[in-house]
Amino acid sequence: MAKAINIKDLSVVFGKNKQRQAAIDMLDSGKTAQEIREATGATVAVKNVDFDVEEGELFVIVGLSGSGKSSFIRTLNLLNRPATGSIEVDGKDLMDMTKDELRQYRRNDVSMVFQHFGLLSHRTVIGNVEYPLEVQGVDKKERRERSMEAIKMVGLDGWENHMPNQLSGGMRQRVGLARALTNDPEILLMDEPYSALDPLIRREMQNELLKLDDEMDRTIIFITHDMNEAFRMGDRIALMKDAEVVQLGTPEEFFEKPANQYVKDFIADVDKTRILKVRNIMNKPSFVAKKGMAVKETLEKLKALDMKFVYVTDEKRKFLGYVTIEQLKKSQAKTIDKLINSDDTSIYRNLYIKDAWEKLNEAEFDLPVVDGKGRLRGILDYETVVEVLAH
Amino acid sequence: MFKLLNVFLTFPDDLTIDIAGPIDTFIDWLGDTFRVFLDGFVVFFTFLLDAVQNFLFFVPWWVYIVLLFIAVYKLYRLSTAFVLSTLLLLIMLLGFWDGTVYTLTIILVSVLISFVIGLPTGILMAKAPTAEKILKPILDMMQTLPSFVYLIPALMLFNTFGRVPAVVATFIYAVPPLIRLTYLGIKNVDESIVEAGESFGSTSMQMLYKIQLPQALSTIAAGVNQTTMMAVAMVVITSLIGARGVGRDVLRAVQQLNVGDGFAAGFAIVFLAIILDRLLQGIAQKLDMTAQGDEL
Numbered sequence: 199m200a201k202a203i204n205i206k207d208l209s210v211v212f213g214k215n216k217q218r219q220a221a222i223d224m225l226d227s228g229k230t231a232q233e234i235r236e237a238t239g240a241t242v243a244v245k246n247v248d249f250d251v252e253e254g255e256l257f258v259i260v261g262l263s264g265s266g267k268s269s270f271i272r273t274l275n276l277l278n279r280p281a282t283g284s285i286e287v288d289g290k291d292l293m294d295m296t297k298d299e300l301r302q303y304r305r306n307d308v309s310m311v312f313q314h315f316g317l318l319s320h321r322t323v324i325g326n327v328e329y330p331l332e333v334q335g336v337d338k339k340e341r342r343e344r345s346m347e348a349i350k351m352v353g354l355d356g357w358e359n360h361m362p363n364q365l366s367g368g369m370r371q372r373v374g375l376a377r378a379l380t381n382d383p384e385i386l387l388m389d390e391p392y393s394a395l396d397p398l399i400r401r402e403m404q405n406e407l408l409k410l411d412d413e414m415d416r417t418i419i420f421i422t423h424d425m426n427e428a429f430r431m432g433d434r435i436a437l438m439k440d441a442e443v444v445q446l447g448t449p450e451e452f453f454e455k456p457a458n459q460y461v462k463d464f465i466a467d468v469d470k471t472r473i474l475k476v477r478n479i480m481n482k483p484s485f486v487a488k489k490g491m492a493v494k495e496t497l498e499k500l501k502a503l504d505m506k507f508v509y510v511t512d513e514k515r516k517f518l519g520y521v522t523i524e525q526l527k528k529s530q531a532k533t534i535d536k537l538i539n540s541d542d543t544s545i546y547r548n549l550y551i552k553d554a555w556e557k558l559n560e561a562e563f564d565l566p567v568v569d570g571k572g573r574l575r576g577i578l579d580y581e582t583v584v585e586v587l588a589h
Numbered sequence: 590m591f592k593l594l595n596v597f598l599t600f601p602d603d604l605t606i607d608i609a610g611p612i613d614t615f616i617d618w619l620g621d622t623f624r625v626f627l628d629g630f631v632v633f634f635t636f637l638l639d640a641v642q643n644f645l646f647f648v649p650w651w652v653y654i655v656l657l658f659i660a661v662y663k664l665y666r667l668s669t670a671f672v673l674s675t676l677l678l679l680i681m682l683l684g685f686w687d688g689t690v691y692t693l694t695i696i697l698v699s700v701l702i703s704f705v706i707g708l709p710t711g712i713l714m715a716k717a718p719t720a721e722k723i724l725k726p727i728l729d730m731m732q733t734l735p736s737f738v739y740l741i742p743a744l745m746l747f748n749t750f751g752r753v754p755a756v757v758a759t760f761i762y763a764v765p766p767l768i769r770l771t772y773l774g775i776k777n778v779d780e781s782i783v784e785a786g787e788s789f790g791s792t793s794m795q796m797l798y799k800i801q802l803p804q805a806l807s808t809i810a811a812g813v814n815q816t817t818m819m820a821v822a823m824v825v826i827t828s829l830i831g832a833r834g835v836g837r838d839v840l841r842a843v844q845q846l847n848v849g850d851g852f853a854a855g856f857a858i859v860f861l862a863i864i865l866d867r868l869l870q871g872i873a874q875k876l877d878m879t880a881q882g883d884e885l
Contacts, residue, residue, distance in 0.1 A: 305790035316785030330789040
């Protein structure tokens with residue numbers, strides 16, 4: 199089960215004791231991080247950051263270097279200790295954890311992928327990948343099995359006995375990712391994981407991560423300085439500048455109402471149709487029928503909501519098809535199971551709008567949006583797309 | 590008037606202070622207070638030295654040449670193996686093999702003690718900032734004090750001539766590089782690797798054994814190499830307090846003004862140093878796992 203993270207009034211301050219304290223005292227004075235640095239000599243890396251990350255979300259933090267994004271993500275496993283504020287993971291504040299609890303949290307709940315990979319150069323690929331299990335004391339056989347699974351997941355099988363410096367940058371980061379996945383963490387922290395890679399590999403890795411994300415139930419915090427990457431990856435995005443969050447929202451919210459000129463400049467050369475994905479602009483259906491539902495109940499619901507048809511899923515939200523209101527009215531059956539029309543118009547949620555456009559043009563209804571496991575995630579209608587692109 | 594002027598010209602004698610006296614008293618006090626302990630020490634070291642020495646004498650001379658040849662061939666290549674084996678053979682031909690075994694015994698035992706004490710000390714220095722602050726100046730002092738100075742207290746403390754004070758003096762002189770390089774090796778482990786280890790919930794011990802020591806291994810091996818070289822240099826000087834070995838041959842030659850004998854014994858020591866240095870460097874390179882393979 200993925201976990202939600204609630205961040206309240208979080209600040210990170212670096213500096214010598216006295217200067218640091220002076221800077222901490224000034225945090226709530228309304229001064230910017232730069233003004234505080236000039237006044238005290240201490241660096242405010244993160245200042246009064248306040249937001250919630252929902253469970254299962256792919257949350258991207260974007261900003262230029264020095265904006266505090268790396269300092270921020272490192273507080274989420276307490277590699278950096280915040281000066282003030284709280285970080286609650288599933289309701290438990292990290293700051294209240296004992297040394298032992300923190301170690302357990304790091305071992306079981308959270309993993310990190312590093313910009314410069316952070317691979318143990320004295321160990322083979324599998325030696326690296328099994329490290330998180332090894333420190334937990336998992337026995338060798340199970341360790342190897344689970345590590346091989348993770349290695350296969352990132353497409354590195356056959357390379358497990360190589361040393362990290364025999365691998366290319368992209369492959370090394372795959373090792374980093376596999377290592378972060380072996381302990382099956384609920385939270386995955388990715389600190390500029392693809393910044394050191396060349397653009398082609400980067401694109402490939404992004405798509406792979408999105409695919410993985412679809413298949414796993416995991417909260418991911420992803421850091422990048424590349425707006426294109428941020429928009430391509432993120433369910434929601436926080437833009438950081440000078441230690442503070444300038445704007446937080448979904449990609450289309452950034453396009454629709456940028457908070458200020460800085461945000462506008464930041465997103466200026468982003469091509470929306472190549473960046474925005476179906477998942478970014480899809481709507482939540484107001485009602486989805488479950489397989490096994492009574493005809494009568496479904497019909498009433500549709501009438502009440504003024505809908506002409508409804509999508510049907512099974513108990514696990516897997517998309518099955520649709521049922522129209524006419525069918526329901528005529529039907530003598532008890533449940534809607536026999537009425538379901540199969541539907542092949544469903545689109546994958548990570549499709550770029552550019553690629554979904556054609557299908558949308560041909561469709562009679564709104565398009566059902568599904569994830570990698572075929573679960574219904576939302577609906578996409580023509581008007582929304584036109585509206586987004588018009589902005 | 591003249592006397593007053595003189596004060597400015599030469600440093601006044603009556604202002605000098607005497608620290609030699611207190612140091613003597615301190616060493617005496619150490620010797621008296623820890624007599625039993627120190628005597629136990631002597632017994633233990635004599636036992637250790639005898640064990641190593643007997644073993645070295647037990648192995649026939651040609652085995653050393655063969656083993657050296659194989660080891661160097663594995664570490665480097667055929668020509669190096671040939672050269673180093675020839676050097677060893679030369680030591681024997683010059684008639685210094687027995688002396689070399691005595692010398693080698695002292696070297697091996699002091700390097701062993703240096704390792705047993707130096708490694709944990711280096712780790713402590715890397716992990717505890719307080720230890721770092723205290724130990725750094727002490728290490729500086731240990732390395733800059735003229736090596737002869739260690740001979741006398743070692744002699745006095747153990748109340749005996751020969752091998753045991755020689756080992757102790759050699760240890761004091763030779764251990765600093767090992768401590769320093771262990772410390773440096775651990776300190777210089779790539780920050781991102783240490784952080785990765787931390788982020789997966791390693792304990793301090795797991796960090797040390799699974800990350801820091803393996804990463805620092807080649808640096809530590811370089812430390813062992815340097816310590817050994819320092820021990821080779823010191824072991825010659827320990828002949829002054831009666832340690833047997835090639836050093837004593839050098840000393841006798843100097844006392845009798847025998848140029849030829851002096852150089853012959855000197856060469857034996859140089860050859861021994863070269864052999865040990867090459868051997869240990871080769872091992873250090875083999876241990877540097879991080880340098881294996883080429884980048885793609």
